[in-house]
Amino acid sequence: MKINKTLKTVLMSAVIMGTFTSCVKEDDWDTPEILCNNRFDAPTISMADFAAKAPATGTYKVPVDGPAVILDGYIVSSDESGNFYKTISFQDKPENPTVGLQIEVDKSSNYTDFPVGAHIRIKANGLVLGWDRGTKKIGSVDPTYAIGRIPGIILTRYLAGVCNGNNRLDVANLVPTKLTSLNDAKAEKYLNTLVSVDNVQFSKSEVDPTVKTFINYIAGVGQDTDRNLDDKVGGTAVIRNSGFSTFGAQLLPTKSGELTFVVSRYNTTWQMLIRGLSDINFTKDRFATGILGGTNITYTGSFSENFESYAVDASLFPKYLNYAAIGNRYWQIKTFSSNKYIQMSANAGSGSYQNLFMVPVDFTAANSLAFRVNVGFYNGDALKVYTTTNYTVGSDISTATLTDITSNFTIPKTPTSGYGVLAPAGTYNIPAAVTGNGFIVFKYEGANPGVTTTIQIDDIVVN
Structure with a gap:
């Protein structure tokens, strides 16, 4: 009797286990639905x-x-x-x-x-x-x-x-409110709601020269951290990342795209919150922020620019791109002894500066480049000159291939106090292999503290 009883138990167990395991194929488990019951009566107020x-x-x-x-x-x-x-x-x-x-x-x-x-x-x-x-x-x-x-x-x-009629929790498919700009999200009507903004990227300072992680760490301990965002129409915002977020050690994405977030505010500071990395869909190339001018670009193989037609302190040049890639300073028109030129400096500034003055050129028709240059209060090299034939206006400069031609010019390293005089930097013969439309790029790179040398450029000539 005991043996029969034991056999029965074993057989029943086997049948039960066989029935159970037959519902599972290759560990393909369905996510269990959440049982519910309508604990409260119908709503009495919206x-x-x-x-x-x-x-x-x-x-x-x-x-x-x-x-x-x-x-x-x-x-x-x-x-x-x-x-x-x-x-x-x-x-x-x-x-x-x-x-x-x-x-x-x-x-x-x-x-x-x-x-x-x-x-x-x-x-x-x-x-x-x-x-x-x-x-x-x-x-x-x-x-x-x-x-x-x-x-x-x-x-x-x-x-x-709230139940869906089958004693299961009613779960709706949320549709984020689409906004044109990050700035639009900074409105009380959107607080604690789900929104999305397209054409968003992390600010240049967050990903260049070093790509940051979502949060900072002190002695290995995650800290609540703000990361800055820009959009294509000039809007800005921060996303606030918890020191306990599971994605905190991940590197920030370096491209651009659509961002979905819950709108939040702490006192008077707007701070947007993502639920996880799936809220970030950055698959497009970065776009440029901080570009002035470029509304009347013409690619030509022969021209000269002496800047005399511009007002002093002007930074808007319809024929050229004045691009503050990092920092908030631009090349500006200055004058000395009745002569106008463009000038850029990190002096009396704060932080890093990368500023590009971009001149459109038809490289197929152009043969040479020359310009005059001067420095003031030299304390380190701040000017480089490049050519590029694959930059798309409006995109981030990191998407373009830059060819460094600085060594073809003489850039002064004096004086360390006061200013020198504008003098020819030399002539660069454009290689026959460089063809098509593109740009000559005068790039200022400095910082305060750091290299604060003032650079002046005049009489750009392409023949």
């Missing part, structure tokens, strides 16, 4: 109307014993990658939202219960609503903070998922 109850100062406490105050929303944040900490951001609709809010919770790994797009329902009775450090929040009454974190052990009293 999220927008509820958010409008927030006073300009102080907080509004939703009466504990008053009529039920219930609202719906959709999760836009995720703490899966560690970039959100004990906060959940949500908006009123999956697409074209009108309002966003943040709820403070004393609980982590919230993404496991409420993934991105989760349809949630909040019973706000007993909670407080208000502005706190720049953003509109819901949270618990707290003796120390204006809006406290809801203890994780009682979170289900206030927050629950």
